[in-house]
Amino acid sequence: MTEIALKELLYKIADDQLILGHRNSEWTGLGPLLEEDIAFSSMAQDKVGQSHAFYAILHELGESEPDTIAFMRNADQFHNCQLVELPNGEYDFSLIRHFLFDHAELIRFQMLAESSYEPLSLLAKKLQGEVRYHVMHANTWIKQLGSATDESIKRLQGSLDFALPYALGIFELSPHESSLIDNKIFAGEDALKARWLESIEKVISETQLNLPDATVASPVLGGRTGLHTEHLQPLVEEMSEVFKIDPSADW
Amino acid sequence: MVLTEEQLLEWLEEVKDPEIPVLSLVDLGVITKVEIDNEDVLVNMTPTFVGCPAIDMMKQDVIDTLNKYGVENVTVNVSFEVQWNSNKISDKGRKALKEFGLAPPPKHNLIVDLDIIENVACPYCGSENTEMKTPFGPTLCRSIHYCNNCHQAFEQFKPI
Numbered sequence: 001m002t003e004i005a006l007k008e009l010l011y012k013i014a015d016d017q018l019i020l021g022h023r024n025s026e027w028t029g030l031g032p033l034l035e036e037d038i039a040f041s042s043m044a045q046d047k048v049g050q051s052h053a054f055y056a057i058l059h060e061l062g063e064s065e066p067d068t069i070a071f072m073r074n075a076d077q078f079h080n081c082q083l084v085e086l087p088n089g090e091y092d093f094s095l096i097r098h099f100l101f102d103h104a105e106l107i108r109f110q111m112l113a114e115s116s117y118e119p120l121s122l123l124a125k126k127l128q129g130e131v132r133y134h135v136m137h138a139n140t141w142i143k144q145l146g147s148a149t150d151e152s153i154k155r156l157q158g159s160l161d162f163a164l165p166y167a168l169g170i171f172e173l174s175p176h177e178s179s180l181i182d183n184k185i186f187a188g189e190d191a192l193k194a195r196w197l198e199s200i201e202k203v204i205s206e207t208q209l210n211l212p213d214a215t216v217a218s219p220v221l222g223g224r225t226g227l228h229t230e231h232l233q234p235l236v237e238e239m240s241e242v243f244k245i246d247p248s249a250d251w
Numbered sequence: 252m253v254l255t256e257e258q259l260l261e262w263l264e265e266v267k268d269p270e271i272p273v274l275s276l277v278d279l280g281v282i283t284k285v286e287i288d289n290e291d292v293l294v295n296m297t298p299t300f301v302g303c304p305a306i307d308m309m310k311q312d313v314i315d316t317l318n319k320y321g322v323e324n325v326t327v328n329v330s331f332e333v334q335w336n337s338n339k340i341s342d343k344g345r346k347a348l349k350e351f352g353l354a355p356p357p358k359h360n361l362i363v364d365l366d367i368i369e370n371v372a373c374p375y376c377g378s379e380n381t382e383m384k385t386p387f388g389p390t391l392c393r394s395i396h397y398c399n400n401c402h403q404a405f406e407q408f409k410p411i
Contacts, residue, residue: 035385035395042387049302053331122331123301129336129363129411130300133386136365 002183005176006117007061008079009186012224013108014054015080016170018070019232020101021047022239023088032091040094043134050127057119067247071240075233081223083166085232092155093163095145099138099203100167104196106131111192116184139203146207153208164212168193168219252290252321259285259292262320266312269305270390271408273347276309280339283332291324292317297335300391300411336361337410348408349374354396356410363410371407373398381405 024044031037055066063069083101088094109131112124145152171193180186197214204211222228242249260277263285268274276282276296284295294313298306310327317325337356340348345355354374359367369383378400386394386409393406 035387038389038395039385039387042391045304045391046300046302049300049304053301119331122334126301126331126334129361130302130391132363133409133411137386140365 002179002185003061005174005179005183006120006185007058007063008174008176008224009180010054010058010061010120012079012081012174014051014058014069015078016084016101016105017047017051017054019078019080019235020084020097021045021051022235023084023086023094024098026088027094036091039137040098043098043137046130046134050130053123053127057123060119067243071243071247073236075228075236076226078226078228078232078236079224080228080232081166081169081172082220082229083163083169083223085223085229085235086166087231089159090155092145092152093159095138095141096156096159096163097167098134099142100163100200101170102131102134102138103199103203104167104170104192106135107195107199108192111187111195114184115186120185142203142209143206146204146209157209160209161212164214165217166220168214168217169221169223171196172219172221172224174224254287254290254292254322256285256287259287259294259317259322262316262322263294263313266309266316269308269312271348271351271353273351274340274344276313278341278344278347280341280344281309281335282313290322292322292326294325294327295333296327296329297331297333298329299335303391337408340408352405353393354405354407356408359410367410368394368407371396373401373403374405375403376401 021044024040024047027037027040029037031040052066055069058069059066083097106128109124109127112120113128115121115124146156171189173189177188181188201211263277263282264275266276268276268279281296281299282294283297286293296310306329310329313327314325338358340356348355352374354371357367368386371381372379373381376398378398380399381396382399384395384397388395388406392409394409395404395406397404
């Protein structure tokens with residue numbers, strides 16, 4: 001029972017990282033500034049590498065090889081939240097998504113650093129430092145563009161209003177929530193959501209943006225159980241194209 | 252041949268970071284422990300960044316180098332049991348970084364905030380009149396800065 005709960009937790013974290021990592025990589029060569037091109041490419045490399053580390057733990061628990069898990073599933077077998085699979089859109093949406101997601105991810109890793117499951121707590125301790133850079137990057141730009149020009153404020157506000165219901169889907173409850181909490185593997189999505197709201201509110205309050213009321217917005221759920229938008233399957237196909245041509249290729 | 256940890260570490264001094272060829276893996280702090288059991292050697296390593304693509308190359312370099320000195324049974328174990336952070340870079344390593352033109356990471360209390368990466372001395376002229384351009388760089392472990400004194404862009408090995 002605990003193992004099922006643990007695997008479900010590992011899958012959703014790994015899949016979030018992999019899919020958002022892939023989306024971030026789509027900015028390579030297209031960033032609005034050279035620095036942003038580098039930033040999104042670096043965050044892509046971090047996230048894909050981090051997903052590999054979670055898949056490696058799953059492999060230790062009896063699941064397939066990391067590459068097989070990453071490349072050989074269909075969209076409906078992925079456990080990522082829908083937020084991370086949405087197309088990059090314009091830079092304002094990518095930035096808002098990065099901000100909303102990475103605040104949650106950093107807090108998740110801080111919570112998991114206390115996990116009773118040691119492979120997870122060791123990895124989470126390591127990842128906190130890396131994801132802190134992602135959050136720092138997001139905060140810098142949200143603060144700057146969230147108070148810059150009418151256009152930048154309007155665009156970010158529009159993306160924030162659109163993305164928030166999807167971001168609430170990050171915290172979709174697992175059927176195993178109480179098992180994770182009781183066994184001190186993870187303190188739970190509700191606890192994470194509460195800390196996340198505090199964390200993003202603090203940054204938003206330093207800008208001219210308004211955080212929509214998270215208690216009235218309805219979360220976009222389903223991603224954790226394989227329900228996805230039409231955007232995920234094409235992403236998965238593109239991501240796995242080379243692997244599927246020759247699964248034994250080595251480089 | 253009786254192997255000692257000291258001897259092994261001396262040989263491992265030859266294995267450099269593939270992306271920073273002046274910095275040995277020992278000085279970088281990614282080799283966390285060397286264990287000897289008769290003729291078997293176990294080298295424990297921890298990656299700088301989880302997504303660092305150089306780790307497999309480093310692992311192979313460790314094996315090749317020890318093989319060269321006649322140590323044949325080498326196992327490398329990469330784990331997060333000891334988590335790498337930039338405080339683990341030795342003083343010798345910091346000096347090597349600076350000479351290479353990379354600002355060494357400041358020692359920190361493991362809570363890295365913006366003011367820690369922003370306030371960095373230029374590795375060329377030593378001026379502290381510098382600004383951070385981006386916390387990301389050409390490799391995962393570097394950030395990009397500009398020195399207002401000598402008008403030179405430079406990179407920092409990031410504190411993490």
